[in-house]
Amino acid sequence: MSPASQTEEAARDHAAWQQAVAAVLAKARKVDVSELPADPEHLLDTVTYDGVTVTPLYTRRDETAEAPLPGVFPFVRGRDAHRDVNRGWLVSAAFGADESDAKKINEAVLDGLDNGVSAIWLSVGGNGLSADALDVALGGVLLDLAPLTLDAGADTAAAAESLYALIDARAAAGDGVTDRAAITVALGASPLTDRFSGAAGVDAATAVALAGAAAGRAETVRAVTVDGTAFHNAGASDAEELGAAVAAGLEYLRALADSGVAVADALGQIEFRFAATDDQFQTIAKFRAGRQLWARVAQVLGAPEAGGAPQHAVTSAAMMSQRDPWVNMLRTTLAAFGAGVGGADSVTVLPFDAALPEGSVETSKSFAARIARNTQLLLLEESNLGRVLDPGAGSWYVEDLTEQVAAKAWEFVQQIETAGGYTAALDSGVVADRIAATRAQRDSDIAHRTTAVTGVNEFPNLGEAPLADGPSPLEGVARYGAAFEALRDRSDRFLAERGHRPKVLLAALGPVAEHNGRTTFAANLLASGGIEAVNPGTLDLATVTEIVRESETTIAVLCGTDKRYGTDGVPAVDALRAAGIETVLLAGPEKTFADAQGADRPDGFLTARIDAVSALTGLLDTLGAK
The missing domain is CATH 3.20.20.240 (Methylmalonyl-CoA mutase)
Known part of the structure; x- marks a missing residue:
């Protein structure tokens, strides 16, 4: 096959792939394929803090000239052509x-x-x-x-x-x-x-x-x-x-x-x-x-x-x-x-x-x-990994x-x-x-949980032991999870003073299959701020007063499907307020309560892209965590 024919075939293959991408994206976004751009794959691009665009797929179309070997200017592939591959770095x-x-x-x-x-x-x-x-x-x-x-x-x-x-x-x-x-x-x-x-x-x-x-x-x-x-x-x-x-x-x-x-x-x-x-x-x-x-x-x-x-x-x-x-x-x-x-x-x-204060984990420095x-x-x-240069x-x-x-x-x-x-x-x-501008953008992404820090703003372990008293060896470093960890510190102090962590009641609506997604989301979100989620199961309006009393909190989060909110949301909000809950939040978008007014309306809405640090700070303030 001639080079020209190979180029034409590659172009046809790429066009076919683009059509397949467009079909998937149109279905996911619930739009017609005609509403997507000619190069739909770029809707999946990500942009780094440097403004570098990372595309979802790289092909021979992205090929560049081969760089010189290691040890040769411009040293992209390594500065030492004779590095011992048995030793590596x-x-x-x-x-x-x-x-x-x-x-x-x-x-x-x-x-x-x-x-x-x-x-x-x-x-x-x-x-x-x-x-x-x-x-x-x-x-x-x-x-x-x-x-x-x-x-x-x-x-x-x-x-x-x-x-x-x-x-x-x-x-x-x-x-x-x-x-x-x-x-x-x-x-x-x-x-x-x-x-x-x-x-x-x-x-x-x-x-x-x-x-x-x-x-x-x-x-x-x-x-x-x-x-x-x-x-x-x-x-x-x-x-x-x-x-x-x-x-x-x-x-x-x-x-x-x-x-x-x-x-x-x-x-x-x-x-x-x-x-x-x-x-x-x-x-x-x-x-x-x-x-x-x-x-x-x-x-x-x-x-x-x-x-x-x-x-x-x-x-x-x-x-x-x-x-x-x-x-x-x-x-x-x-x-x-x-x-x-x-x-x-x-x-x-x-x-x-x-990053830990001395004595925070039961392992020796020699182990670490x-x-x-x-x-x-x-x-x-x-x-x-050291056996091949670059x-x-x-x-x-x-x-x-x-x-x-x-x-x-x-x-x-x-x-x-x-x-x-x-x-x-x-x-x-x-x-x-x-640098400060970049740091602020990263902090915002972490606070909104668009950037995950495992164990900190995602999948936190609320049951882990509090940190030892003392400064962090990395004091002064702009650590990615510091804002969430400061909230966890407040929770630890609350635990030391009162014998339990700050608590929020999860008011689940409907069967487990309906509310599980949002109760899991809410519990994970709350735990990232050091707040324990009390989940007694599906909310029974007949016993809501007892449930609220046993939860030992004045804050509740409604968890269910959008459809369930439409039928049971307002009665649940009213029942929770009557039982002594002072702040009712909703796990879901505000549009699900668009028609509710006054006391029938939740006091706030928890979604995947809220400023979690700000929201959790407010909850800890309300719950009395210093």
């Missing part, structure tokens, strides 16, 4: 947070290395490990086999000096240092992103000095980390995180150039840290797009071959929930999958209890750390999504540059305002 784990005992840290590090960890992320300074104790904390660690990343904040310069002294001493003594170039270290200086997040750290001048010194070391040392998670944790979308990070990277490059560092050496001093979420395809595309963006920067500066900066993925802190925290294990699994498939060089999985580590090991050693390559969906995310991120870079560069954009509010 590096399994990174964090050590030393809130721990000052160097020997205990060393024991934890060695145990991690013995059990699958292949990269160390070490906290130094503050109230934790002293920079002077690095030699103890890293005792027995072969730095040429386990790359090291420091998280030292304001003590970064002191930690770097101590680390260099440790390496020099080992080399002089012949203590496990035979090839200095094989030692890979990230000093973690991040003043520009620290400025956005408010984290304590070194200033930009110190970071530049560290980079200049690192460039002359025999080891592979990168002094600067562009920490994109600072933007993500504030509510940024994927493209906004990438765009702000690239803009920050540009500012570092300018500062390094001003200090006399050559372009290629300056590029060699920067690595990126990005958040990985449970939206696996968005995460895959994000890491691929991030490499493409930075490669473009390197190309413009005349050093395209130096544009392959390492990427450190950290599973999203914002997606971690306090309620039903076991679901976090599933979230981090998806995130680690997306980051690994997307080509991240190293991945850190946050423990499932990362082991599950976090083993999540990656299962993906690598049992699912063999397995998403060639997927019409992944390639299109990568290009769109990269384009949106580049638009944000240009917006920041137009505002005068990264620092000027921070000062003028360009970055913060853009």
Whole structure:
């Protein structure tokens, strides 16, 4: 068959598919096919917070030119063409947070290395490990086999000096240092992103000095980390995180150039840290797009071959929930999958209890750390995900999504540059305002439950134990479920004071087959705000007074079919009010009571798309939950 004939056949197949789609959509929407657009499949499109359109089907019509192989500009498919496929990405784990005992840290590090960890992320300074104790904390660690990343904040310069002294001493003594170039270290200086997040750290001048010194070391040392998670944790979308990070990277490059560092050496001093979420395809595309963006920067500066900066993925802190925290294990699994498939060089999985106050679950920190580590090991050693570089390559969906995310991120870079560069954009509010708008939209979607957070605004477990007193380790992070979890906190306080949770009566109309859908919906909605749904079964008007008394509440929700509301709704409302119910709500749309007036009319209507946070807040206020 000739190419022209193949094209014609493909066009006929696509047209036939469109007709089938139109028939299904017309039936579902109860309209005539003629009322649908010529391309009805686009009625099923979804649009991300970046304005990226995701279509329901990708075909050869969406095919793009094949990207170069890994290790070659623009590094979309990976920066390292020779990555060991038997090892895959590096399994990174964090050590030393809130721990000052160097020997205990060393024991934890060695145990991690013995059990699958292949990269160390070490906290130094503050109230934790002293920079002077690095030699103890890293005792027995072969730095040429386990790359090291420091998280030292304001003590970064002191930690770097101590680390260099440790390496020099080992080399002089012949203590496990035979090839200095094989030692890979990230000093973690991040003043520009620290400025956005408010984290304590070194200033930009110190970071530049560290980079200049690192460039002359025999080891592979990168002094600067562009920490994109600072933007993500504030509510940024994927493209906004990438765009702000690239803009920050540009500012570092300018500062390094001003200090006399050559372009290629300056590029060699920067690595990126990005958040990985449970939206696996968005995460895959994000890491691929991030490499493409930075490669473009390197190309413009005349050093395209130096544009392959390492990427450190950290599973999203914002997606971690306090309620039903076991679901976090599933979230981090998806995130680690997306980051690994997307080509991240190293991945850190946050423990499932990362958002919980100390003592909230009856498991040890070592258990949580082991599950976090083993999540990656299962993906690598049992699912063999590391054996193929860029397995998403060639997927019409992944390639299109990568290009769109990269384009949106580049638009944000240009917006920041137009505002005068990264620092000027921070000062003028360009970055913060853009991210705040995205956060507000996401919060609204979660509040309206158009975006589900399992265990929080959908399928909550009202019977789980209250949280322990104390601050969340992720205080300051714009966690997705925070608004609903604040309502659950109010319910917990009510429970502690009164011995039971706030209650609402479900007044079910008709047989179970009729009311089950809406009683289930109402109970799920109420539980997401910490409110117990009392369901005595089908409402009997003859005993309604007794039912109301036993429910111990002044609020009721009518649940039934639209047809049942038409016949039994008004009598039920009147009976409930006469029995002492002060607020009657209806599970269903307002149109079902369009003809009712005054006291015959419910006080509110609960539907799938209400602002649940606002509605539940009002109920808790009424029920006396502080």
